[in-house]
Amino acid sequence: METQQEIIKVQKLVKRYGNFTAVDGSEFSVHKGEVFGLLGPNGAGKTTTLEMLVGLRKPDEGTAIVGGFDISKELDRVKEVIGVQLQSTTLFELLTVEEILHLYGSFYPEHISIPDLIEDMLLTEKKNSRIKGLSGGQKQRLAIALALVHDPQIIFLDEPTTGLDPQARRTLWDIILRLKDRGKTVVLTTHYMDEAHVLCDRIAIMDQGKLIALDTPSELVKNLQSDSAVEFKFNEEDVDVILSEIDGVKQVGSQKDVHVLYTDDLQNTLMSLIAIASEKNLKLVDLQTRTATLEDVFIHMTGRRLREG
Amino acid sequence: MRAYYLLTLAQLRIFLRNRQVLFWTLAFPIVLMVMLGSFLGNGSGISLTVAVVDQDKSEQSKTLIKELEKNEAVSLEKSSEEKSVLDQLKNGDLTLVVTIPKGYGSNLTSGNKADPFELPVYYNETNMAMSQVGLQLVNNAVDTISKKQLDYQPLVVTDSKGVDALNLRYIDFLVPGIVAMMIMSNNMNGVAGQISSWRERGILRRMQGTTLKASTFIAAQITARFMLNGLQAMIVLAVAWLAFGIEVRGSWLTVIAFVTLGTLAFMAIGFIIAGIAKTPESAGPIAGFLSFPMLFLGGVFFPIRDMPEFLQPFVQVLPIAHLSHALRETMNVGASFLDLGMEAIILGGWLIGAFIVASFTFKWE
Numbered sequence A: 001m002e003t004q005q006e007i008i009k010v011q012k013l014v015k016r017y018g019n020f021t022a023v024d025g026s027e028f029s030v031h032k033g034e035v036f037g038l039l040g041p042n043g044a045g046k047t048t049t050l051e052m053l054v055g056l057r058k059p060d061e062g063t064a065i066v067g068g069f070d071i072s073k074e075l076d077r078v079k080e081v082i083g084v085q086l087q088s089t090t091l092f093e094l095l096t097v098e099e100i101l102h103l104y105g106s107f108y109p110e111h112i113s114i115p116d117l118i119e120d121m122l123l124t125e126k127k128n129s130r131i132k133g134l135s136g137g138q139k140q141r142l143a144i145a146l147a148l149v150h151d152p153q154i155i156f157l158d159e160p161t162t163g164l165d166p167q168a169r170r171t172l173w174d175i176i177l178r179l180k181d182r183g184k185t186v187v188l189t190t191h192y193m194d195e196a197h198v199l200c201d202r203i204a205i206m207d208q209g210k211l212i213a214l215d216t217p218s219e220l221v222k223n224l225q226s227d228s229a230v231e232f233k234f235n236e237e238d239v240d241v242i243l244s245e246i247d248g249v250k251q252v253g254s255q256k257d258v259h260v261l262y263t264d265d266l267q268n269t270l271m272s273l274i275a276i277a278s279e280k281n282l283k284l285v286d287l288q289t290r291t292a293t294l295e296d297v298f299i300h301m302t303g304r305r306l307r308e309g
Numbered sequence B: 001m002r003a004y005y006l007l008t009l010a011q012l013r014i015f016l017r018n019r020q021v022l023f024w025t026l027a028f029p030i031v032l033m034v035m036l037g038s039f040l041g042n043g044s045g046i047s048l049t050v051a052v053v054d055q056d057k058s059e060q061s062k063t064l065i066k067e068l069e070k071n072e073a074v075s076l077e078k079s080s081e082e083k084s085v086l087d088q089l090k091n092g093d094l095t096l097v098v099t100i101p102k103g104y105g106s107n108l109t110s111g112n113k114a115d116p117f118e119l120p121v122y123y124n125e126t127n128m129a130m131s132q133v134g135l136q137l138v139n140n141a142v143d144t145i146s147k148k149q150l151d152y153q154p155l156v157v158t159d160s161k162g163v164d165a166l167n168l169r170y171i172d173f174l175v176p177g178i179v180a181m182m183i184m185s186n187n188m189n190g191v192a193g194q195i196s197s198w199r200e201r202g203i204l205r206r207m208q209g210t211t212l213k214a215s216t217f218i219a220a221q222i223t224a225r226f227m228l229n230g231l232q233a234m235i236v237l238a239v240a241w242l243a244f245g246i247e248v249r250g251s252w253l254t255v256i257a258f259v260t261l262g263t264l265a266f267m268a269i270g271f272i273i274a275g276i277a278k279t280p281e282s283a284g285p286i287a288g289f290l291s292f293p294m295l296f297l298g299g300v301f302f303p304i305r306d307m308p309e310f311l312q313p314f315v316q317v318l319p320i321a322h323l324s325h326a327l328r329e330t331m332n333v334g335a336s337f338l339d340l341g342m343e344a345i346i347l348g349g350w351l352i353g354a355f356i357v358a359s360f361t362f363k364w365e
Helices: A046-053 A075-081 A097-106 A114-120 A136-148 A166-181 A193-199 A217-222 A266-279 A294-302 B002-017 B019-040 B059-070 B082-091 B104-110 B125-149 B170-200 B203-208 B214-244 B252-276 B280-297 B309-315 B319-333 B341-361
Strands: A006-017 A020-031 A035-039 A061-066 A082-085 A154-158 A185-190 A202-207 A210-215 A228-234 A249-255 A258-263 A284-291 B048-054 B074-079 B096-100 B121-123
Touching: A006 A046, A006 A185, A020 A046, A020 A061, A020 A185, A020 A202, A020 A210, A035 A046, A035 A166, A035 A193, A046 A061, A046 A154, A046 A185, A075 A082, A082 A136, A097 A114, A097 A136, A097 B002, A114 A136, A136 A154, A136 A166, A166 A185, A166 A193, A185 A193, A193 A294, A202 A217, A202 A294, A210 A217, A210 A294, A217 A294, A228 A266, A249 A294, A258 A266, A258 A294, A266 A284, B002 B019, B002 B214, B019 B170, B019 B214, B048 B059, B048 B082, B048 B125, B059 B074, B059 B096, B059 B104, B059 B125, B074 B082, B082 B096, B082 B121, B096 B125, B121 B125, B170 B203, B170 B214, B170 B252, B170 B280, B170 B319, B214 B252, B252 B280, B252 B319, B252 B341, B280 B309, B280 B319, B319 B341
Parallel strands: A035 A185, A035 A202, A082 A154, A154 A185, B048 B074, B048 B096
Antiparallel strands: A006 A020, A006 A061, A202 A210, A228 A258, A228 A284, A249 A258, B096 B121
16 A cells, blocks of 8 residues: 555456356456455456456456566466465365475476465364365365465455355455455455454455446445444335435435335434324334445445345 | 376376375276186187997997097986986087987997897977087097997098197187277377366466466376386286296287377277266267277277178278287287288378368367
8 A cells, every 4th residue: 555556457357258248348457466356246246357357267258467578468477476366276185285285386487385385374284184174264274374375476366265264264264354455466356344454454445347346345335425324124014204304314225115215314314204104104124324334335335135035 | 208208107196196096097997807708719620519328338338438438528427217318408508418228339339230239319409400419429439438448440540630720719819809808998088087187177278378288288188198008918918828828929029019009099088088078977988989989890890891791891991900910910919010011001091081170179178
């Protein structure tokens, strides 16, 4: 953040699958030493964007400069400066942790000390175990160790904590924050709000292949211009209420039958809502209030939630 | 270079740790070889089962039985009941039935030369070939006795000299076929299954994200598979040698050269299948579709010349036909690599052609 040096520059990346445009002209830059998050629901184009940046998919249009090298012309050089952890990677299950790290280390001109790496990734106890027998969290830490084996400047992590239990997620967060402390640049995708908030210096929100917002987590929330959110359902269907006319409401986000009101004056909004409900004989269900989060930013921008259901 | 070495080592470790695959890929050819070899392996001689019903029970009848027993090809059964052995003959359990009627001994001693004694020999008309051989043997025995009786001095005798030619048994034919079969299935089916499954599980994609070159990966695959195949072929040959005394008459180098050529050609075909197959589940049936006809038509179990005429042109282009033929010529006859130039060229053609196709169909993901 202090240097603001651009280490990744994405220029109008487009990827199409038949008629479907998975990534539609994304443009953004990643600064050296920051943790950059790509946030969005499933199918938003996060993974496709990341896979184009690491050279696993060819962009149909546009290009990107990663670590000073063009991904469409100097892919081999790019691969030397990046480390990759792919979504749900399986590895050679019959090899041990130590063996596979030595193997992946040999794919690069140079690699760092394997025992140190094992220690760093909290895998010392498991170094002689076969990959088959590792837990989900251990497998994910091994996948990150494999991404770090050649000491890359930039590390790409595709949904690193999906499917992990809360304990394992926190362990992984610590590891990612330590990488940042060592001056590594980390680009990660996630659909967890809390994760993006804790880890990321800046967040790019993607939806339906388009980049719809890019800022620090606190700025994104601030742009909602509201502190609080009121969430509720009506018990009845086809309700004739204009929610934006309730006192203090700045924005309305609704999805199916769940309504969210954004307000700076929580007390006023609540009283007004309850008054209208009693006046029209409506029953409020699942009423809750909270401070606005990144989730609300997303709902506000797209009218949908990050994770359906 | 280090990546090549470590990838080869990793692949060998995966083979060795996958005990079940290791065991069954080796057990199948060995069990098949031992079973077929034991049942059919020594089937070159003819064995005749002849029953003798001795109703005479004289000195002379015993001489005749002894004469019949002299022939190694005949296994003789003595019986006293003519009716039951005739039933056995009808059922095909016996080849011939010889009855020595009462009065045989006395007739011989009385020496009535004008009117020879008639010895009834029953045979099964439905099995003429075997019956003819059997009748010939009985005739010989009877002839010997007649000559002795007459103090016959032969004017001309045949001097039969057995030439120690290649006495090939079925097992000699079978062992090189089994080795060829093993090379085919381990490489073609093995590569197709493993590569398509690694692709499905994203293992190949992850490696594509590194600076590893595809050529290094493929070279290591070839090396590891070749080492494993070589070892398995040696084990099969050792079992064949211990169990059936099969030896390699030709040069080991020629055998190794053809094992190498076969391994590479079938691996290349395996890579094509891995490229075509959309899922690991479909790789198996595709490989099976190719390997089954080759197993039965390619001269693994039966000689190619026994195939129907219309299949011949098809059979002659199968890679396994040339691999099994080349191995057979080297092991059985002792042909040199130069004698087998044609086989080497055809296998080489398959190898190059398949690698070209594989390079177009191969996908990392």
